[in-house]
Amino acid sequence: MTIPTLHTLPNGVRVVCDPMPGLETLALTVVAGRGAAYEDPARSGWSHLLEHMVFKGAGGRSARDIVEVVEAQGGQINAATGYERTSFQIRALKGGLPLGVEVVADLVRRPTLDAGDLAREKQVVAQEIAEAADAPDDYVFDLLQKGAWGDHPVGRPILGTVDSVEAATPEALSDWRASLYAADRLIVSATGAVEEAELLDLAQKAFGDLPATPGAPVPEPAPFVGGSFAETRKLEQAHLVLMLPAAGSRDDDYFALRVFAEALGGGMSSRLFQEAREKRGLAYNIDAYADTYADIGALGIYAGCAAKDAAQTAQVCAEQLLALVERIDEAELARCKAQLKAHMFMAREQPLARAEQAAGQALTFGRLFSPAELAAGVESVSAADIARLGRRMLDPAKAATAVLGAKSALGAGEIFRRALFGGQ
Structure with a gap:
């Protein structure tokens, strides 16, 4: 080998x-x-x-x-x-x-x-x-x-x-x-x-002969400020993106964030897919993702839905997120870990993705990680880690929301925020 x-x-x-x-x-x-x-x-x-x-x-x-x-x-x-x-x-x-x-x-x-x-x-x-x-x-x-x-x-x-x-x-x-x-x-x-x-x-x-002079200095990490942006546009669908502050790649909660996103909206068995699409028929496309940089990161949710369903879709997203913070059972946790490891290892079987991943590790950590180390990081995530990360994301009571579509959909971001934080 x-x-x-x-x-x-x-x-x-x-x-x-x-x-x-x-x-x-x-x-x-x-x-x-x-x-x-x-x-x-x-x-x-x-x-x-x-x-x-x-x-x-x-x-x-x-x-x-x-x-x-x-x-x-x-x-x-x-x-x-x-x-x-x-x-x-x-x-x-x-x-x-x-x-x-x-x-x-x-x-x-x-x-x-x-x-x-x-x-x-x-x-x-x-x-x-x-x-x-x-x-x-x-x-x-x-x-x-x-x-x-x-x-x-x-x-x-x-x-x-x-x-x-x-x-x-x-x-x-x-x-x-x-x-x-x-x-x-x-x-x-x-x-x-x-x-x-x-x-x-x-x-x-x-x-080898490139001058060893330093380039542009590393900028300060971006603070998550949160805010709502909404624009009216004549579209067949409303487009919703909802985001909470989370963890960056160098954060101890990085793997917990990846598992959290997988459970919330990473695949067909995820909570958002099952509740919003399969059970209620609110959206064709709905998923959650971890958006990570070296020192900052966020949990994001995207949904495309009919304008008349935007408010309900935002409400469901908030409810499922809160429910995940409250509880994840061992079977669901194990399934999410297996899916996440599969995504990571399938990417490693593609040479370009593998070369990019290694370059990213060298840049961010100054070292390379073996597949066993990555798997161990995923496996180390517990139900308690999911709950703790969830509270961490909700604690600042800050969310970023963006809605694009008919006027009737534009309040979806505020509905998401109120469902999470009440009147804050």
């Missing part, structure tokens, strides 16, 4: 190698442990814009050259920007690691950032912002983000605004790139048909 390894280059860049014997493919991700949470209002959306721009040309290759050289070897290339990280990802056939590292290193270190490309890409991002605003099941989460985290960068959309994106210049983006992709929070993570010696050699050549 192979064991994943974590190495640190002299300049601080970390390298994760996680071979998966028997695979004919590999996954490579280079993760910069900074994202939209590091932006001030004037640079809102710049991390995402920069992620777009590096694909317009890098290392002497044009935008077309970048994708063609990867796809010519059977590979796929992608990227993603989040609040705490930016990832550049390649899937490739066995033997594709040297080209993958070379291409991604060019994206991270040697983008062209041409002024003409930037002007065109600003238009593309403006359309992406408009598309998100037109998609109610996307836009409602932007409303919720603001309601939960207020004026902190985590409360702003990752895409930024048209005005903030328009203000970016090639020179300013170049400075932001050096700050965002600095060596101190850069992870090179490869999984699948990879060999440790080759990966370390390639990483050293590609990133």
Whole structure:
């Protein structure tokens, strides 16, 4: 059995190698442990814009050259920007690691950032912002983000605004790139048909000379402020998102939060699915989820329902949450643990998800976790932990709610809040 390894280059860049014997493919991700949470209002959306721009040309290759050289070897290339990280990802056939590292290193270190490309890409991002605003099941989460985290960068959309994106210049983006992709929070993570010696050699050549200067400082954790946002829109459904403050990834209650979310709305046997959909027919889509960052986190509930049913749906969500805080029996607890472990381990069987997970562990904890450790964390959660976490989430009497739909649905957030906290 192979064991994943974590190495640190002299300049601080970390390298994760996680071979998966028997695979004919590999996954490579280079993760910069900074994202939209590091932006001030004037640079809102710049991390995402920069992620777009590096694909317009890098290392002497044009935008077309970048994708063609990867796809010519059977590979796929992608990227993603989040609040705490930016990832550049390649899937490739066995033997594709040297080209993958070379291409991604060019994206991270040697983008062209041409002024003409930037002007065109600003238009593309403006359309992406408009598309998100037109998609109610996307836009409602932007409303919720603001309601939960207020004026902190985590409360702003990752895409930024048209005005903030328009203000970016090639020179300013170049400075932001050096700050965002600095060596101190850069992870090179490869999984699948990879060999440790080759990966370390390639990483050293590609990133070993990156200056060991610190990048943008880690922002203060966002306080959960809570608040209600509701907008009238002519839609066939009302979209509800309801949220309570909870635990971050480094919190002792992290696994309890994951189990709590699973019990409340994680699957077809969950309380919300059974009560709101199966028993009452209130919603087709209803689920609960753990939204976690390194030091902050929340429990969220999403429901799409008819406007006339929004109030009742919010009431049911509150009632089921309160009932879970009061009691979970051993059979339900065991079922939720089994489902959560299955989700975690199934993801580990996908090379890219596995490489991203390892990079996240290295960034957040400075170490890697074995499957046995993750399973033990899940298994350690008790009924008493569920109750204690529930009281912790309810104690501040703060909730963030977002409702999008017909006017008759807009009071659902207040109904949820009153059902949980009474007249507070």
